[in-house]
Amino acid sequence: MAVKFISFLGIPKLMERRWKNILMEDILRLAKEKGASPTFKDVMEDSGVTREEVGEAVKELERKKLVKREGNNIVLTKEGEKTAEVIYNYHKTVEKLFGHKTAHSFEHMADKVKYLQMAKNSVSLANFVDGEEGVLISMQLKNPKIIARLIGIGLVPGTRFKIVKVRDDVLVLNISGRLVIVDKKLTKNLFGVKSLESSLDRST
Amino acid sequence: MKVLLIGQPNVGKSTLLNALTGAKVIISNYPGTTVDVSEGTAVIDGERCLFIDTPGAYSLSPSSEEEKVTDRIILEGDYDIVVQVIDATSLERSLIMTLQLVELSVPLILALNFWEEAEKRGIFVDVSLLEKILGIPVVKINPVKRDIEKLKKRLKDARKSFYKFTYDDHIEMAISKVLNVIDYGGNLLRRGVAVKLLEGDPVAFELFGFSELEKIKESFREKHPDIERDIMITRAGYASLLAKNVERISRLYTKLSWLDKLIINNVSGGLIFTLLVFAGIFASLLYIGGGFQDFLNYYFGILLNSIEPWLQSQSYFVRLLLENSLIGLAAGISVAVPYIGIFYLLLALLEDSGVLARFIVILDKLMEKLGLSGKAVIPIMLGFGCTVPAIRATRILPNFRDRLKVAILYITVPCSSRSGIIFGVVGHYAGAAYAIGIYLAAFFIFIITAKIFNVVIPQEEHYLIEDLPPYRRPLVKNMVVKAWVRMKDFVYIVIPLLIVGGMAYGIVAYYNLVKPIVEPFRFLTVGWLHLPEETIIPLLYGFLQKDLVPAMLANALGTANFSDIMTKTQLFTFGLASTFQVPCIIAFGMLIKDFGIKRALLIEISTFFYGMLWAGLIMRLILLFSSI
Known part of the structure; x- marks a missing residue:
């Protein structure tokens, strides 16, 4: 399930275990963002880490054949290029949804990643049918009252839901065990991606 | 000591109030409105505590008259401690309001209700981890069974959370602009008040609004047309992250009850x-x-x-x-x-x-x-x-x-x-x-x-x-x-x-x-x-x-x-x-x-x-x- 780590929470013990993975992702993303091979210094500035830490992350990346070191530059391999592309697109999507700051934290949450990566394939909730599961990707709404209300009942980008019933008037959703109803008129403003696999509980 | 009880509708606030204060509950209208606010007193640790039960609100971004009353009570700042009753079966939702309270830096204690029900449904909340992350006491309660001793004991440990979170750069810029002009000297954190103003909270505007606010918002409109939405969604994002970190869910969707099968599906x-x-x-x-x-x-x-x-x-x-x-x-x-x-x-x-x-x-x-x-x-x-x-x-x-x-x-x-x-x-x-x-x-x-x-x-x-x-x-x-x-x-x-x-x-x-x-x-x-x-x-x-x-x-x-x-x-x-x-x-x-x-x-x-x-x-x- 959820990866128990978030960089900004600052819990040292957890940090230790996870920092390298994050830094590795950051290096790949930076390489893509810059459009050129980043130097050690670039990474140190971007992620606020020491030279030694960058070195360790790069070593790990080399081991996975994702980058090559060329002097001070970190160059992406073909495989690395692909991975970086995914990470970069994902970062962009999350940034669009939640803003830059949250994007940094969110992108390391494994279970949401694969859905948010597919964000560009999201469809309006009007396309969902009874019993289908999915993840909410975006809310194309302006009225802050409606947004506050949707957030209040637990529907935010990233929320996993299951369609209980599509009625003529409302959509009945199951959000972590709670039933919520959302006006049918709003479904064209809400976008989600359909789940790849069914949920852990197959009894429903 | 004045203690506010706050939480979403149906989260068990009134049951908690009854359990805390016994039968001595007084129901009164909140001044200027006809929304009911009930209160009661109890002596805890030798100190007389006045408990005030606010109308149920999904968040401090009001979308109804009742939510406005709750928002106003919080923003007026006339209390010593806030007890937020949170629902273990829908933690993420409750945490949005928690983060709003944290932003305003109110002395806070969280009371986790319905945790037994949640565990039966396969949702486990790590109370001590949440406590560590937020830096405020988090206790489990069951007011129906009168299990509120932990809350009583730790009531006085309520404190301002050290948890900080930042918004996107343009929002942070708007916040600092508001902070430059805002004239607020109350108990709440000025940054929190500035965020509420930017978010378009009508109660905050009535209490602390000033004429240049719209101008500040306008100056960001071209690049970021929906600063209000950005703030709300970012906060919800943080709440979701926070929830994911402290809860373990073994079953995502519970079975529909027979009654819901009959009346909702049909x-x-x-x-x-x-x-x-x-x-x-x-x-x-x-x-x-x-x-x-x-x-x-x-x-x-x-x-x-x-x-x-x-x-x-x-x-x-x-x-x-x-x-x-x-x-x-x-x-x-x-x-x-x-x-x-x-x-x-x-x-x-x-x-x-x-x-x-x-x-x-x-x-x-x-x-x-x-x-x-x-x-x-x-x-x-x-x-x-x-x-x-x-x-x-x-x-x-x-x-x-x-x-x-x-x-x-x-x-x-x-x-x-x-x-x-x-x-x-x-x-x-x-x-x-x-x-x-x-x-x-x-x-x-x-x-x-x-x-x-x-x-x-x-x-x-x-x-x-x-x-x-x-x-x-x-x-x-x-x-x-x-x-x-x-x-x-x-x-x-x-x-x-x-x-x-x-x-x-x-x-x-x-x-x-x-x-x-x-x-x-x-x-x-x-x-x-x-x-x-x-x-x-x-x-x-x-x-x-x-x-x-x-x-x-x-x-x-x-x-x-x-x-x-x-x-x-x-x-x-x-x-x-x-x-x-x-x-x-x-x-x-x-x-x-x-x-x-x-x-x-x-x-x-x-x-x-x-x-x-x-x-x-x-x-x-x-x-x-x-x-x-």
């Missing part, structure tokens, strides 16, 4: 279920309420008889005054206790068990056809008890127009006093079929009037976004408190006015003012409604108090056996006219309070003629059909 099942519940309510009112009423009437009869000798020794004027006011009191009590009391108890049962929230879904489609939102079901149902608290209940509707519409529609929803006329006058003297006929007529006029409104006042766009609380076994005590809050208006305002009204009639009778009142209304009574001219007295009296209309009719006609003087059709017409009559004086007062004097007067005058128009029309229709 349109006709839902309608049948609703009809059955409504029929159940009416049957219990008819049998249980009727039984109570007979019982009370019997004892009032004995009471009246026992003071009769003493009354006889008084002057005619005093006797008239006392007798009429006693009749008023008897009418009030024998309606309030059995009908209103039982009705509101049943309503509280439906509400607390989670059934009422389902009605909103089931009936939304039907209500929409009438141009009303599904949520209007609750105030309309309350209207069958007493119009006064029902007008207050329209506050749960999100917009003003809907509230006004429902308030006007109450003339077609027979309150218990009007039902008294329908049963006591029409049902008793003309037969049950006629009484049912009046309810049917009321139902059709309700639909026709709503349809007319829908054309005249088009419905504001409304969106149904509701949370269906899980079914729970309601606590008797909470139900009683809830029913009492709603009955309070009736007991404290209506009953005294009934007594005063009785006296007023005594005076009218004593000075023989009946004749001059009757004459000018002949066109209405005799001309349009085909009723004896004296019937205008009880009809007009309906403005003061509808419970006494049957007694007044007897007085005006000079006999209690109405069928001697009036035909069945006339009794039916009289019943219609008194049902579709103006809202009584107390409801009128409530209308003034909620909608302003101009609108209230307009409602009173127009509904009088509108109601009389229908009464005459229906009577003519009946005559037409019976002559064929």
